[in-house]
Amino acid sequence: MKETVDRLLLVGRIVGLHGVTGEVKLESFTEPRLQIFRYQPWLLKQGAVEREIRGGRGRAQGKGIVAKLPDVDDRDAAAGWVGAEVWISRSLLPKAKAGEYYWADLEGLEVVTTEGVSLGRISHLLATGANDVMVVRDAGRERLLPFVTGDCVKAVDLDSGRVTVDWDPEF
Template sequence: MTAAGRRVLVGRIVGLYGVQGWIKVESWTEPRVQIFKYQPWQLISAPGEGLEINTREIKGVSGRPQGKGLIAKLPGVDDREGAAALVGQDIYVARELLPPPGKDEYYWVDLEGLEVVTTEGVGLGRVSHLFATGANDVVVVRDGERERLVPFVQGVYVRSVDISGGRMVVDWDPEF
């Protein structure tokens, strides 16, 4: 699966700043202010019970560091009430906007959907998603029947990643 059309989670709206519609932003880009260079933003609200996912595309976001965080001004959001409606929304950008990863580096979105096989060729399923822990990232592999959590430690558990070939080889016991 190609990265075309995929979105990457780069931050979240976490609060309000002032009364003129400014918001506080948590950024997961490096450096954190880089989030303002990736536009348009796609704001996505997590659905509540019985609600649908709400997606909104925003162009022309401006922002700056403020204290230990970041603040942003979104076009068309000119008061505190309008900004309050955005708190909690995730900020995504198109994968194509991001620079290519370095050698042996990957965007999680590029790993999702890869077939996962052991070093002996036993199929374990496909990468569902990844999550971070204090020690290392973890790959969630699902095959329809079970879910496996494989530490994403290259050279130890993850032996190779072939994005274009759609495959990840892991040193992992299929029974574990």
């Protein structure tokens, strides 16, 4: 299985300012979106600048999230963090339930057909209205495969780093 203890995962981004007391607008990539506050400490990265913070808190505000960062008490201090990415250690996430997978754990896995033909590796996944989609790339092409367990996805083996699919390699 891919090492998960020390891997960092991108879980959000500071996208703007809110008010004059140092609050920021936060885009969360977690589901549900406020779950981002349960995974701390955060590593804020902006260019070459990195800062670990603990105790960030926030609330839903309309369609977005407003966050208060520790030791950021005015608008000018908060402005310095606009554009920063929010990273966490993979080890902070709870264990996935049986048959469920974190996208971050699937990215990079080899995808092979039930006949053993390699289709490439999972570059990333996309959420669609119907189901999630794996973006599978090899040296020559990119394929979009539905992540539908049972129909397309026959097996996921995190230990061996492989996803087995029922898919025509010519498609």
